[in-house]
Amino acid sequence: MVPVIALVGRPNVGKSTLFNRLTRSRDAIVGDLSGLTRDRQYGEAKWEGRSYILVDTGGISGDEEGIDEKMAEQSLLAIEEADVVLFLVDARAGMTAGDQMIGEHLRKRNKRSYLVVNKIDNIDPDIARAEFSPMGLGEALPIAGAHGRGITQMLEAALGEF
Numbered sequence: 001m002v003p004v005i006a007l008v009g010r011p012n013v014g015k016s017t018l019f020n021r022l023t024r025s026r027d028a029i030v031g032d033l034s035g036l037t038r039d040r041q042y043g044e045a046k047w048e049g050r051s052y053i054l055v056d057t058g059g060i061s062g063d064e065e066g067i068d069e070k071m072a073e074q075s076l077l078a079i080e081e082a083d084v085v086l087f088l089v090d091a092r093a094g095m096t097a098g099d100q101m102i103g104e105h106l107r108k109r110n111k112r113s114y115l116v117v118n119k120i121d122n123i124d125p126d127i128a129r130a131e132f133s134p135m136g137l138g139e140a141l142p143i144a145g146a147h148g149r150g151i152t153q154m155l156e157a158a159l160g161e162f
């Protein structure tokens with residue numbers, strides 16, 4: 001069985017940058033404009049010689065009303081089909097209402113999820129983790145996707161049991 005890992009989170013938290021790093025593809029569009037990735041994007045990647053499927057999503061803004069509208073359809077589908085969800089948040093932006101809404105959905109859905117605090121370059125990882133601890137999704141994994149920090153530990157957590 002090839003595990004499927006979904007990258008979920010608000011637009012602009014760094015999902016596509018991480019996707020590209022892990023799959024070494026340029027398929028996912030990276031940019032400062034929110035919501036650039038419209039559909040789910042699949043890539044194959046390897047960790048310690050084992051293949052897994054990575055799914056990039058367009059993001060859930062949390063600006064809409066009601067849980068069904070708040071969760072972008074593609075992101076919801078990606079969560080459903082994933083074995084593991086990597087829920088990315090932005091250490092620079094801090095915890096937002098959109099983050100809390102996504103976290104709530106993942107808790108209710110009882111999906112195997114890991115809270116990943118991205119963009120910890122220039123930020124103390126412990127402070128970043130503490131800021132997101134009220135999310136109630138356990139110890140956050142601090143990474144800097146653009147620079148490759150924390151990636152090994154994150155993959156070990158997500159894939160270690162497969």
Ligand code: GDP
Binds near residue numbers: 016017
């Ligand atoms: P997405 O909308 O979640 O897919 O986010 P993107 O991957 O498109 O990235 C949004 C912005 O965050 C871009 O300007 C990236 O260069 C930037 N970014 C991504 N990862 C990091 C990181 O580890 N550190 C910093 N400082 N910026 C990052």
Ligand code: MG
Binds near residue numbers: 057
């Ligand atoms: Mg993207």
